[in-house]
Amino acid sequence: MLEAMDLVDHDGELMxxxxxxxxxxxxxxxxxxxxxxxxYLLRHVRHAATANDLFQEVWSRVIAxxxxxxxxxxxxxxxxxxxHNCAVDYHRRRHSASIQSADDEPAAAYLExxxxxDQRPDRLAEFNEQQSALLSALAALPAEQREAFLLHxxxxxxxxxxxxxxxVGVETAKSRLRYAVxxxxxxxxxxxxxxxxxxxxxxx
Amino acid sequence: MSxxxxxxxxEFRRGDSELxxxxxxxxxxxxxxxxxxxxxxxxxxxxxxxxxxxxxxxxYAASIALALAxxxxxxxxxxxxxxxxxxxxxxxxxxxxxxxxxxxFAYPTVAGRAAAGAEVPDPRRWLARIAALREAGRNRDADxxxxxxxxxxxxxxxxxxxxxxxxx
Numbered sequence: 001m002l003e004a005m006d007l008v009d010h011d012g013e014l015m016x017x018x019x020x021x022x023x024x025x026x027x028x029x030x031x032x033x034x035x036x037x038x039x040y041l042l043r044h045v046r047h048a049a050t051a052n053d054l055f056q057e058v059w060s061r062v063i064a065x066x067x068x069x070x071x072x073x074x075x076x077x078x079x080x081x082x083x084h085n086c087a088v089d090y091h092r093r094r095h096s097a098s099i100q101s102a103d104d105e106p107a108a109a110y111l112e113x114x115x116x117x118d119q120r121p122d123r124l125a126e127f128n129e130q131q132s133a134l135l136s137a138l139a140a141l142p143a144e145q146r147e148a149f150l151l152h153x154x155x156x157x158x159x160x161x162x163x164x165x166x167x168v169g170v171e172t173a174k175s176r177l178r179y180a181v182x183x184x185x186x187x188x189x190x191x192x193x194x195x196x197x198x199x200x201x202x203x204x
Numbered sequence: 205m206s207x208x209x210x211x212x213x214x215e216f217r218r219g220d221s222e223l224x225x226x227x228x229x230x231x232x233x234x235x236x237x238x239x240x241x242x243x244x245x246x247x248x249x250x251x252x253x254x255x256x257x258x259x260x261x262x263x264y265a266a267s268i269a270l271a272l273a274x275x276x277x278x279x280x281x282x283x284x285x286x287x288x289x290x291x292x293x294x295x296x297x298x299x300x301x302x303x304x305x306x307x308x309f310a311y312p313t314v315a316g317r318a319a320a321g322a323e324v325p326d327p328r329r330w331l332a333r334i335a336a337l338r339e340a341g342r343n344r345d346a347d348x349x350x351x352x353x354x355x356x357x358x359x360x361x362x363x364x365x366x367x368x369x370x371x372x
Contacts, residue, residue, distance in 0.1 A: 018247075021251065021254065021255065023247065023248060023251045026244075026247045026251075027244065027247075030240075030243060030244065030247070034234065034235055034240065034243075035232060035234050035235075038233065038234060038235045039232065039233060042233060052235070052236075052239055055235055055239060055243075056239065056242060056243060056246075059243045059246065059247070060246060063246060063247050063250045064250070066250070067254075130226060131226060131229055131230035131231070134223075134226050134227060134230060135230055135231075138227075152216075152217070153224065153227055153228075158217070159217070174213070177213065177216075177217075178212075178213045181212055181213055181216045181221075181223060182212065184223055184227075185212060185222075185223050188222070188223060188226055
């Protein structure tokens with residue numbers, strides 16, 4: 001716990017250092033958070049090109065905010081709050097565009113593989129049915145539940161922080177996370193049961 | 205059933221559930237190198253712009269400070285010259301009336317009044333006026349006036365012996 005707090009303070013300190021002109025501090029911060037942020041966006045919007053655009057937009061906003069950043073909460077909360085807002089804007093634009101051009105472009109065109117071809121689960125020999133089922137179940141979750149799960153797993157945010165980032169009450173955030181965990185766990189059990197029925201009880 | 209769900213959630217929140225482990229074993233895509241370069245380039249560009257505008261800001265602040273300093277110097281220099289005359293305004297008025305009490309109060313001696321540029325009354329006329337006050341029976345006024353006279357001309361009576369009827 002103490003270690004986690006140190007890390008939190010360290011990230012905030014890095015951001016403050018970048019605000020004072022230390023470019024190296026930003027590079028450390030970027031290396032530490034780029035993976036979780038990318039996966040959050042990719043699995044939240046489920047569109048690789050959009051995830052790339054949003055990823056750049058989030059970091060642009062972080063860069064723009066460097067001079068006025070105040071370490072009130074941990075840096076991940078700040079980062080994923082921006083990411084959430086970018087994703088919300090994207091969904092609004094997409095909704096607006098789909099109304100305007102519903103006949104021109106089918107909704108399915110927005111769905112792309114979540115990873116480049118060389119990283120796609122179905123191309124990796126060692127990737128088994130269990131993880132594939134889990135990611136499929138994650139993609140099938142309602143957006144709010146999927147986001148709550150991703151904010152916890154990728155952002156390392158607790159329920160209170162998820163509530164703050166998504167601007168909902170703590171009980172609502174907790175409920176979303178509970179539903180997500182239940183559905184994902186069920187999907188995991190099904191996949192394990194399909195492969196090794198006897199292992200279901202043991203592993204879960 | 206509800207307790208079971210809460211247990212599942214608590215286990216998940218602790219971060220060491222089977223679900224978390226399975227999720228972490230799944231693929232962990234990273235942004236491509238080109239995307240990394242773009243973001244880092246943006247951060248460097250913002251840094252460079254800030255450094256450049258920082259120099260500009262410093263120069264701008266220095267020029268503002270210099271302009272303010274000049275403005276203060278121009279605005280306050282004449283006032284300082286004006287304020288070298290510390291004489292209260294009422295004494296300028298009193299100077300126009302040689303025998304006014306205010307002038308006597310401020311400059312009791314003739315030398316002081318002369319130094320201040322005030323008009324110095326003629327001692328003979330002053331003594332004649334005091335004598336006239338005595339003749340009119342206004343001894344108290346005459347005494348007061350004579351006291352002022354002696355303060356203004358401390359050595360007059362002794363050297364000239366001309367106080368005459370001004371002294372009872």
